[in-house]
Amino acid sequence: MRGQIMLFGDSITEQSFRPGGWGAALANAYCRQADVVLRGYAGYNTKWALFLLNHIFPLDSSKARIATTIFFGANDAALSGRTNERFHVPIEDYKQNLRKIVLHLKECSPTMLIVLITPPPFYGERRHEYLKSLLGENAPKLSERTNEVTGQYARACIETAKEMGVMSVDLWSKMQETDDWQNKFLIDGLHLTMEGNAIVYQEVIKVFNEAGLSADNMPFDFPNHSDIDAKNPEEAFQQKCFLMSHCGFVRDL
Numbered sequence: 588m589r590g591q592i593m594l595f596g597d598s599i600t601e602q603s604f605r606p607g608g609w610g611a612a613l614a615n616a617y618c619r620q621a622d623v624v625l626r627g628y629a630g631y632n633t634k635w636a637l638f639l640l641n642h643i644f645p646l647d648s649s650k651a652r653i654a655t656t657i658f659f660g661a662n663d664a665a666l667s668g669r670t671n672e673r674f675h676v677p678i679e680d681y682k683q684n685l686r687k688i689v690l691h692l693k694e695c696s697p698t699m700l701i702v703l704i705t706p707p708p709f710y711g712e713r714r715h716e717y718l719k720s721l722l723g724e725n726a727p728k729l730s731e732r733t734n735e736v737t738g739q740y741a742r743a744c745i746e747t748a749k750e751m752g753v754m755s756v757d758l759w760s761k762m763q764e765t766d767d768w769q770n771k772f773l774i775d776g777l778h779l780t781m782e783g784n785a786i787v788y789q790e791v792i793k794v795f796n797e798a799g800l801s802a803d804n805m806p807f808d809f810p811n812h813s814d815i816d817a818k819n820p821e822e823a824f825q826q827k828c829f830l831m832s833h834c835g836f837v838r839d840l
Contacts, residue, residue: 589620589621589622589651589808590620590621590622590651590652590653591621591622591623591624591650591651591652591653592613592617592621592622592623592624592652592653592654592655592656593624593626593643593644593652593654593655593656594610594613594623594624594625594626594627594655594656594658595626595627595636595643595655595656595657595658595688596626596627596628596631596656596657596658596659596704597627597628597629597630597631597632597658597659597661597662598627598628598629598630598661598778599627599658599661599706599707599778599779599787600625600626600627600628600656600658601625601627601628601629602627602629602778602779603625603627603784603787604625606781607781607784607785608784609779609784609785609787609788609791610623610625610627612784612785612788613788613791613792616792616802617802617805619807619808620802620805620806620807620808621653621802621805626639626643627658630662630674631659631662632659632662632663632674632675632676632681633659633660633663633676633680633681633684633685633688634663634676634680634684636659636684636688637684637687637688640687640688640691644691644692644695645695646694646695648695652695652696652699653698653699653700653800654699654700654701654702654795654798654800655692655699655700655701655702656702656704656791657685657688657689657692657701657702657703657704658704659681659684659685659706660681660705660706660737660740660741660744661706661707661709661732661737661777662674662676663675663676663678663681663706663740664706664709664732664736664737664739664740665731665732666730666731666732666733666736669727669729669730669731669732670727670729670731671731671732678739678740678743681740681743681744682743682744682746682747685703685744685747685751686747686750686751689701689703689747689751689753690751700754700794700795700798700800701751701753701754702753702754702755702756702791702794702795703744703745703747703748703753703754703755703756704744704755704756704758704787704790704791705740705741705742705744705745705755705756705757705758705759705760706737706740706741706744706758706759707737707758707759707762707772707773707777707779707783708734708737708738708759708762708763708768708769708772708773709732709733709734709737709773709776709777710734710769710773710776710777711730711732711733711734711776712769712776713769713770713773713775713776714730714731714732714775714776714777715730715776716776717775717776732777737759738759741757741758741759741760745757754794754797754798755794756787756790756791756794758786758787758790761786761790762783762786771783772786809824810823810824
């Protein structure tokens with residue numbers, strides 16, 4: 588049985604299987620080693636994500652989940668009293684919600700790699716332009732988010748990861764290391780361009796490699812075609828399936 592890599596998050600995760608998306612890139616990297624499973628929900632914050640845990644990650648599941656990314660915060664950081672107030676989650680509640688998610692995943696599998704990803708930086712001018720193109724004069728005059736507040740949530744995410752003993756990706760800081768990040772990485776001030784998706788992929792795959800989950804070091808689920816003798820194919824499949832079953836990669840043949 589192939590292991591699963593779960594991607595759990597908001598719209599930035601939901602969109603990650605689009606052409607050039609970071610999730611699609613992960614699926615390509617692990618195409619013969621693990622199944623990359625998308626569980627992204629546009630508009631969700633960590634408060635609403637808690638309602639999904641037992642459905643997406645049931646404690647009695649027999650599925651072999653080897654890693655999960657948790658990518659929330661862009662909506663939690665929406666400002667109270669502004670247009671998107673319904674998404675707002677106070678920062679201490681955000682941290683507590685992340686703790687609950689991590690604890691649930693650890694209960695599902697003590698060996699699962701858990702990676703918290705901070706929200707990306709926010710660019711208010713581009714967001715205003717985007718909303719004005721959609722809503723015209725009805726576009727909100729005050730920004731629903733700020734990069735400064737989003738940074739506070741990013742730091743809270745990193746602090747929570749350290750506290751819980753799990754890995755993290757500081758996307759908010761990483762993206763701002765690049766000149767003109769506002770235009771290179773953000774398509775509408777909030778969501779990611781192809782270049783922005785590439786940064787997420789690079790940072791996530793770096794963490795996976797550091798944790799020993801490099802695709803190069805993981806076995807194929809069935810024999811490579813070059814290992815199959817055309818005159819006696821059974822031998823290659825018997826050997827591979829025997830090794831997989833005894834190493835825990837498959838349960839039944």
